[in-house]
Amino acid sequence: MxxxxxxxxxxxxxxxxxxxxxxxxxxxxxxxxxxxxxxxxxxxxxxxxxxxxxxxxxxxxxxxxxxxxxxxxxxxxxxxxxxxxxxxxxxxxxxxxxxxxxxxxxxxxxxxxxxxxxxxxxxxxxxxxxxxxxxxxxxxxxxxxxxxxxxxxxxxxxxxxxxxxxxxxxxxDTDLLLPLLHAADPDVRTATCYALATASCEAGRITDALCARLATEPSPTVRASIVLAVAELAREHNDPRAVTWSRTLWPDPTQFADVRVSAALAWLCLVDDPVPNDLRTTLDTLITADLTRLLNDVPWIANVDDENGLARTIDQMLDKAQPGAIDSHPWD
Incomplete structure (x- = not known):
């Protein structure tokens, strides 16, 4: 040319x-x-x-x-x-x-x-x-x-x-990124989840690696990022297994609160079902000021609002609030 x-x-x-x-x-x-x-x-x-x-x-x-x-x-x-x-x-x-x-x-x-x-x-x-x-x-x-x-x-x-x-x-560059799920810095692990979730292929292998990491991951922010990355890959690649997986996680009292809350958000994005009352109750029970602070650093949530991301996200998902509007008690 x-x-x-x-x-x-x-x-x-x-x-x-x-x-x-x-x-x-x-x-x-x-x-x-x-x-x-x-x-x-x-x-x-x-x-x-x-x-x-x-x-x-x-x-x-x-x-x-x-x-x-x-x-x-x-x-x-x-x-x-x-x-x-x-x-x-x-x-x-x-x-x-x-x-x-x-x-x-x-x-x-x-x-x-x-x-x-x-x-x-x-x-x-x-x-x-x-x-x-x-x-x-x-x-x-x-x-x-x-x-x-x-x-x-x-x-x-x-x-x-x-x-x-x-x-x-x-x-x-999946092979370059997967080892970063085990990096010493939790911020790097979180950012790796966010990057891997966008991959146009290799979804099955990436999902397997994310789920394996979830079993040993000590950081609440990274755990939530893993759950949302798995769900995003499933949504983009039409993998129905994540619906059952996330539906199993959020009601499970043996799971960490950060995993349950992120799984509830993931499930809501993967289905068209009405919001169940038990999901609202789960969020109302689990969400505390400390958990909110941790989850506000999750990239998906921070992109909704870098200060009040979790509140805005739940308000929009549960009560169909317009983007930008905040309900001070969105899960009531």
Missing amino acids: SAEQYAINHKLVREHGLEPYEGTPLDVRAVIAGLPQNVKDGFRFDAVPWGRFGHAYGPGDDVPGLLAQVRSSNAEVVQAALRELWASIVHQGTVGSVAPLTIPFLLRAASDPTAHHRANTLNLASAAARREHWGSGTRESFLQVTRQEWMYDCGGYAMNWSIEASRSAIAA
Whole structure:
């Protein structure tokens, strides 16, 4: 392709949709699928077509320099680079077309046990692989990774393609992520759950690993993240087993309160049944100020509200409150 052909012709898209670009060098899904392993493992930034794709502030030519800084031994340099990447490639929830190309390198940086800000690095990769639903904790949206309708980024590129490519990039590195479920830092384990839940394939293997970890996981926040990750994978991959699994967990008095509450939320998102009275009673009994504080740090819940996420989520799921409205006693 010539330089002119490395740009989307929006008139052509309006007339024929994106089909003319499927599988071409302008299809970020094809670019991700074709990245050689040695390019990813060797941080070969020079072998990636950054400038062909963009973010909120223009072409992605500046991205490899920022990714190099994410690997710095200086924690402040890493933090600044991540802040700039967050602001550009997932600007206000808009996934730029260059974002999927960062994921193999973000995951490899986060897998280094000596790296700084590993959880935030993983969360950045996750943000590029899922729809934005800030403030929405409804049963329909809470575990929704993708949307059916077409969405476009700041440059007019189809976010559906970008998110699909990001999910494929995460799935391709399942073997890199699974060991992080056993990382020493619980924040890294939580972020790993959130990333794995977006994988476009390998759902069965990931689910098995998550369930195995749940049996020994000491952190309430991570346990809740495991439950929600299993449910999100089941929702995206049409696996009915999670319905029975979550329905068994939330009434079980031998389970931790964090597991029971997260399982109740998961079950509500996996079925269309009316909210049972015993589920309301379970939540009313289990939810305390301490548990609320812990569960507010779970990524799915924090995305609903970073201070009152659990209250907002339960209010929307149980009583169909509009996103953003809080009932001070949502489980009454």
